[in-house]
Amino acid sequence: MHRSGLVELEAVLAVARHGSFRAAAVDLGMSTSALSNAVAGLEARLGVRLFNRTTRSVALSEAGEQFVARIAPALGDIRGAMEAVNLLRDTPAGTLRLNTSVGAARIVFEPIVLAFLKRYPQMQVDLVTDGRLIDIVAEGYDAGIRLAEAVPRDMIAVPMSGEMRTAVVASPAYVAAHGTPATPGDLMQHRCIRWRLASGARYRWEFERHGEAMTLDVPGPITLDEPSLMRDAVLAGVGIGYLSELHVGADLKQGRLVRLLDAWTPPYAGICLYYPTRRHVPAGLRAFIELIREKSHQSVRPEPVEGSP
Incomplete structure (x- = not known):
């Protein structure tokens, strides 16, 4: 085989996977022109x-x-053989590709990701934040990081944080002017900060108490898709917000915000790493999982930082 044959075959698979030379080039860490030349050379x-x-x-x-149908399994076997050899190394090396939501990335970045890079200096991490829940296998990622409830059922999940909790919050000035809702249904008479999901749909606030659950499409003067902006709007007295404790914990402690409907927001499962079932788990991912489990007895939840989303 031509000495650059493997690179060219990987280039063909990447273009086929993404349907774009530019996206394939980003995936492989090549320039678009170099990737185009590799494919053209193989075609010639x-x-x-x-x-x-x-x-x-x-x-x-x-x-x-x-051609792709024939070479894809063969290249998969070659990658597996290379990863199997890499497992014998004392120190993992290579690139770990992770896809995560912005919120999950902020929770695990310092205690897990940065700790991983310090421990394994020959590893690189390519971390991509995305509001959409994607197919990590089809997009070429080693693993994803999301809330446990969002992890696909056919994936292996590894907990990365303890339980989390949502807080319904308002400024003291808002409560003084508009009163305190006694039940979730009372929110329909209040001004709320509405939440737009990455899909474009508006999030319905979720509540539960003693087995009774409800979801509400709350009314409000503004719809946002970024937690830090939602927090700012609540602090400004625009309305009531529905945010993770991680975003508003410091504000609650210091009295800048008041917690509402506390009994209606029970804890829920936190952040998980997830990855597909494989015969050979890449050495870098294996080391990353071992670090997560090592730190499992510690709290991955950092103290909320004022102004951070």
Whole structure:
């Protein structure tokens, strides 16, 4: 095989996976021109066009579909063999690709991710924050980090934090002017800071007490999609907010905010790392999981920092 053959084959698979030369180049850590040249060089030696290209799209040709179907399992075996050898190293090396929500990243970044890099200096971490829950396998990630309730059922989950809790909060000035809701239903008569999800849908506030559960599409003067802005709006007295304790814990302790409906917001499972079942777990991911378990007796939840989302 041509000495650059493996690089070219990886390039073809990446373009097929992403449907874009630019996205594939980012995935492989190459320039777009280098990746395009690699694919073009392989096509020239094979004497067939693997991709049909237009100014707006890239799609596998019929020959390309057959080619990818044959090489994908073989490259998977090669990667597995390389990872199996890497497991024999005293110190893991390589890149660990993680996909996470912004909130989860802030919770685990310092106590887990930075601790991992200090312990294993030959490792690199490529951490991508995304509001969408993606298919980590299809997108080429080693693992994801999300709330336990969002982890797909076919994944292996490793807890990274203790239980978490939501807080319904308002400023003292708002409570003085508008009163205190006694039940979640009372929120329908209040001004609330509404929450827009990454999908574009508006989040319905969730409540539970003694087995009784309800969700509410609360009314309010403003809809936001960023926790730090929601906190700012609550502090300014615009309305009532629904935020993780991590975002407003310091404000509650210092009296800048008042907690409401405390009995209606029980704890829930926290952050998990999740990854697909594999015969050979990459050495870097294995070391990352071992670090998580080592720290499991410690609290991963940092003290809330004023102004942090």
